[in-house]
Amino acid sequence: MSVMLAVVLWRSGLLLSFLTACVCLERDCVLGVVGRPVSLPCSLSPPPTPANVTIEWRRDEDVVLRSEWTQDGGQVDGWSVNGASIAAEAVLTGNMSLQLDTVQPSEDTEYYGLFMVSGENHTSLCSVCLRAAASFSLPLLQREEAEQGDETAFLCHSSGGFPEPSVYWLINNTEEPTGGSVSTLAASLPDSHLYNVTSHLKVNISKDANVSCVIENPTMNQTLTSTSYGVKAETVIGRASQAMWIFSTALCVVVGVMVIVGVAYQINLDRVSKRKKKEYHQYMSRRPKRRPSREEETQTMKPQSRETDV
Structure with a gap:
């Protein structure tokens, strides 16, 4: 019985250790936003001796960058895929971080490793986990x-x-x-x-x-x-009442404006009529009177004859 209990406890502890390791791996992953560049950190202290050093960055089993260095730290040969790169003075400073131009969704939870190559030997120097993610649009x-x-x-x-x-x-x-x-x-x-x-x-x-x-x-x-x-029902009723109030107010405003316009138009007509009458009277008062003719004057001066019965 005690043996079975020990086995169960051992399996439980092993499972717990595995889950803890998985959580740690997830937590240590570098988050890369899809479509943006990302840096996978790797710092070596002390830096490797720059004497004919060859390094490789790998994604799982695929080589994404290979570089060879001389004794004075100069790069003599190298190649990469998809724009992967490291700093020019990486061997001298020990900053071997890998720069990726863009993150793809296909790289979700990919593991990158830095190796030092010497003949057939590959010595692991760094291991970095990359997780890809992208934001969703507002629903x-x-x-x-x-x-x-x-x-x-x-x-x-x-x-x-x-x-x-x-x-x-x-x-x-x-x-x-x-x-x-x-x-x-x-x-x-x-x-x-x-x-x-x-x-x-x-x-x-x-x-x-x-x-x-x-x-x-x-x-x-x-x-x-x-x-x-x-x-809400109250909101519907309130909106209907508000709409009716707005309509009534607008109607009153329109009618008021029409009345004001009508009164103003009538006042203007009265002013125009009075002005025309005044101008007419002024014109008639200024008009010169016609002088009577000579015949009219003679007839006026000639006395009228009276007829009498004898």
Whole structure:
């Protein structure tokens, strides 16, 4: 019995040690953002003796950089792939860090190692873990109101991230939906290997409930949330009353403006009419009077004959 207990404890301890080692490896990984350069640190102290030194940086079993150095620290030969490089004075300073021009999603959890090559012998000097990650876009959340008694449908979409994220839903920012159906699809794009994620939710909730879609990318320490806010009945009534008040106010303003314009137009007409009458009277008063003719004067001076009966 004691032997079996010892075996169980030994296996448990071994499993715990393995898990601890895995956690440490994950924690020691260098985070590289997809599409950006990254530096894989490696510092040797003391620096290697620069006497016909040949070094190699490898990704798993593939050589990504090889360089040969002379006794005075000068590089005599070397090559690399995908723009990998190290500092020109690396052997003299001991800074053997590997510079990568860009990080690809295919390099997620890749192990890079620095080796010193001497004939057939390869001496390991550094080992670095690289994890690739990319941020997701802010989730686009759409809400489709259902008829009375039916389930309300929600669609959440986010794109351009890496690795595959976790997606979950919240009702009123606290509780996960119960009794509803959730379907989530994360698709890796063939060219970029980035992920697009789409999640559907169907749930029977009231119209005033708030529904949130949450996208989590632990590698980037990123949590994105989009919320669809419900509409309360009081809010609807308040908005209708507000709209009616705005319409009434606008109508009163329009009528008032029309009245003011009409009065101003009538006043202007009266002024124009008075001015024309005044100008006419002034014109008539200034007009020269016509002098009577000679015949008219003679007739005026000639006495009128009176007829008498004898």
